[in-house]
Amino acid sequence: MYDFDYASPRSVREAVSLLERRGDDARVLSGGTDLIVQLREGRRKAGLVVDIKEIPEVNDLSYGPRQGLRLGAAVPCYKIYGNETVQKLYPGLIDAVSLVGGIQIQGRATVGGNLCNASPAADTIPPLIVLGAACVIAGPQGTRTVPVEDFCIAPGRTVLQRGEFLLSLRIPPPLKNSGAFYLRFIPRNEMDIAVVGAGASVVLGKRRTVFVSARVALGAVAPTPLFVREAGDALAEKPVSDESIQQAAEIARAAARPISDMRGTADHRRHLVGVLTRRALEGAIRRAKES
Amino acid sequence: MSRVHVQARINGEETEFLCEPRQSLLEVLRDVLMLTGSKEGCNNGNCGACNVILDGRLVNSCLVLGVEAQGKDIQTIEGLATPDRLHPLQQQFLEHAALQCGICTPGFIVAAKALLDKNPHPTEPQVRHWLAGNLCRCTGYDKIVRAVLSAADAVRDGR
Amino acid sequence: MSESTAYKVIGTRPIRHDGLDKVTGRAIYGADVQMVGLLYGKILRSPHAHARIRKIDTSRALALPGVKAVTTHQDLPSLDDKIADLGEAVVNMRYMSNNILAEGKVLYKGHAVAAVAATSPHIAEEALALIDVEYEVLPPVMDVLDAMNERAPLVLEDLKTSSIGQKGDRPSNVASHFQHKLGDPEKGFAEADVVIDREFHTATVHQGYIEPHNATALYSPDGHLTVWCSTQGAFAVRSQLAEILQMPIATVKVVPPALGGGFGGTMTY
Known part of the structure; x- marks a missing residue:
């Protein structure tokens, strides 16, 4: 591995100043489960590694009924699935954080890091998109907010500019009669990367027989995690039925732009999108009915 | 290539070392502190042979920088047994023949220790799920799972 | 079944003799061998599946602080087409030597071209990028x-x-033509009720042991070489080393430490 400097700033201002000064030469370290491997294998270069874990804001994990969930960028998976509020209010997020890597990875890996690594197959991004999460980005000009679906722009690339880093995620409080669900297809039971991932969220009417709104997002079928707005929109005001779910699944299948690689063929992935979208919607509906 | 001074508690001992930022915790343990019980298998987070417990959490030490250990508490395979007695996990791995070549064994035992610390009475599916991040190519896992379940019983019975 | 208690081993659950060292992390595997002044090696490998090596310039790598040596095939003794019986296999020593470090041509992507020894594995890795190969x-x-x-x-x-003891008359990529024949196959096929003719393709596979390949060597000015090497065939490694380095076999000692799996895949080096 090439030599690099290491800094562990204690404040947002200090981190921003380091990142601004060093530009592309600096890399942000959170859980390190992607970055350290990439540096070791020469897939990314860094002259400076900025460990953000000593900054209080990135370790925030708190909930308020009006602001919703504040999830610091450096909160590791195990803390998220070990948090009772998240378990109760955001089971769709729990689905994803409890299947990233194995226990060892979950002890370090963070949702913020999963997002910034910008893999098309990242498990936590589809559920964040369907939950309507927003990225709070710190930078030289203060903070700005970007919806999660707009954060990744290409494999491994995000909207982050020089001097910026992801501070936290904000997830709105769950609405009444709503539910979210994420699942993926992998050939093993554990420790694998999604062939396809699908997340869905739904808001149902008072009697829970009609969709008020829905969101669908897919992983590993496009250069970035894919928000399929039209699949969710098609469900609005439709009855909760197999037929409407199937229609949305078809729209998602048509929106997928998968490639063939070592994990699966494009055809297989398109097929999986249909199946997984349906199952994700069914899971979300079940949770909405239980809520 | 300046080295950084790091202080950490390793297997209960206050320890100081110098390391380069690019050295992983695994390299520091093995090459600087001569604690070679933690093994390098894949060096990318797949095999679990390098598992250590960092502030109570199971991690792959190949995916932690040595400099990140500052102020942390680290348990490695070398810290499990006392001079008089093996840890029940070590004893049960022996009695259940849960190892052959042994290169994955320190990682499995450390991972299982982290499980029992958190959940002293795991079910078999819980053990299998917890150990999914550890690879063994000789024994086929079944004996390992039995050894862990048996060690849990041994801890409960005060053996 | 009562007699079973009469046996020392049958019917008992003996504990592995190397078990205690392995469950405590005390067992010494190849990569655990430590010594004062240890240098770390890294290997530069070919990015091409087939190429002629026109020139290797190691000067920039050698100038990097911490680099102690850079070797290429030029540093190995030149070997004839000597066929050696090394226990597990009969090998052409020149081919084996050229596989350790390519001479003249690289024959596959990943073929070793040069090796660096440095004071840390990271410096050795940096030095690889400073070797210029044309x-x-x-x-x-x-x-x-x-x-x-x-x-x-x-x-x-x-x-x-080579086919049943005969050499072909011109160069070919086919090294050996094996024939296994008993009776009259032509007649057998002609008389058979059903003849099934199929072609099967498989992927290249290799054993999946957890321990990476490794070796630690100590060379003394008196001409003695000791190598600690994760291998299933210490004597084969010794014979090969002696042949490739053209050293008397009595001056080469190979120590196999605990082995992190192999399943046949670490039979030699």
Whole structure:
């Protein structure tokens, strides 16, 4: 591995100043489960590694009924699935954080890091998109907010500019009669990367027989995690039925732009999108009915 | 290539070392502190042979920088047994023949220790799920799972 | 079953003799061998499947602080086409030596071209990027069936097919033609009710042991070499080392430490 400097700033201002000064030469370290491997294998270069874990804001994990969930960028998976509020209010997020890597990875890996690594197959991004999460980005000009679906722009690339880093995620409080669900297809039971991932969220009417709104997002079928707005929109005001779910699944299948690689063929992935979208919607509906 | 001074508690001992930022915790343990019980298998987070417990959490030490250990508490395979007695996990791995070549064994035992610390009475599916991040190519896992379940019983019975 | 208690081992659950060291992390595997002044090696590998090496310039790598040596095939003794019986296999020593460090040509992507020894593995890795190799890229042969075609590019330009003790008259990519024959197969096929003729392809596979390959060597000015090496065949490694380095076998000692799996895949080095 090439030599690099290491800094562990204690404040947002200090981190921003380091990142601004060093530009592309600096890399942000959170859980390190992607970055350290990439540096070791020469897939990314860094002259400076900025460990953000000593900054209080990135370790925030708190909930308020009006602001919703504040999830610091450096909160590791195990803390998220070990948090009772998240378990109760955001089971769709729990689905994803409890299947990233194995226990060892979950002890370090963070949702913020999963997002910034910008893999098309990242498990936590589809559920964040369907939950309507927003990225709070710190930078030289203060903070700005970007919806999660707009954060990744290409494999491994995000909207982050020089001097910026992801501070936290904000997830709105769950609405009444709503539910979210994420699942993926992998050939093993554990420790694998999604062939396809699908997340869905739904808001149902008072009697829970009609969709008020829905969101669908897919992983590993496009250069970035894919928000399929039209699949969710098609469900609005439709009855909760197999037929409407199937229609949305078809729209998602048509929106997928998968490639063939070592994990699966494009055809297989398109097929999986249909199946997984349906199952994700069914899971979300079940949770909405239980809520 | 300046080295950084790091202080950490390793297997209960206050320890100081110098390391380069690019050295992983695994390299520091093995090459600087001569604690070679933690093994390098894949060096990318797949095999679990390098598992250590960092502030109570199971991690792959190949995916932690040595400099990140500052102020942390680290348990490695070398810290499990006392001079008089093996840890029940070590004893049960022996009695259940849960190892052959042994290169994955320190990682499995450390991972299982982290499980029992958190959940002293795991079910078999819980053990299998917890150990999914550890690879063994000789024994086929079944004996390992039995050894862990048996060690849990041994801890409960005060053996 | 009462007699079973009469046996010392049968019916008992003996504990592995190396078990205690392995469950405590005390067992010494190849990579655990430590010594004062240890240098770390890294290998530069070919990015091409088939290429002629025109020039290797190691000067920039050697100038990097911490780098103690850079070797290429030039540093190995030149070997004839000596066929050596090394226990597990009969090998051509020149081919084996050229596989350790390529001479003249690289024959596959990943073929070792140069090796660096430095004071840390990271410095050795940095030095690899400072070795300048000039390649003349040649058309590769990527498939066994293509390789058998008469017009296929020749991988080893002097290799002639050996078939039941006979050498072919011109160079070919086919090293050996094996024939296993009993009775009259033509007649058998002609008389058979059903003849099934199929072609099967499989991927290249290798054993999946957890321990990476490794070796630690100590060379003394008195000409003695000791190598700690994760191997299933310490004596084969010793014979090969002695042949490749052209050292008397009595001066080479190979110590196999605890082995992190192998399943046949670490039979030699």
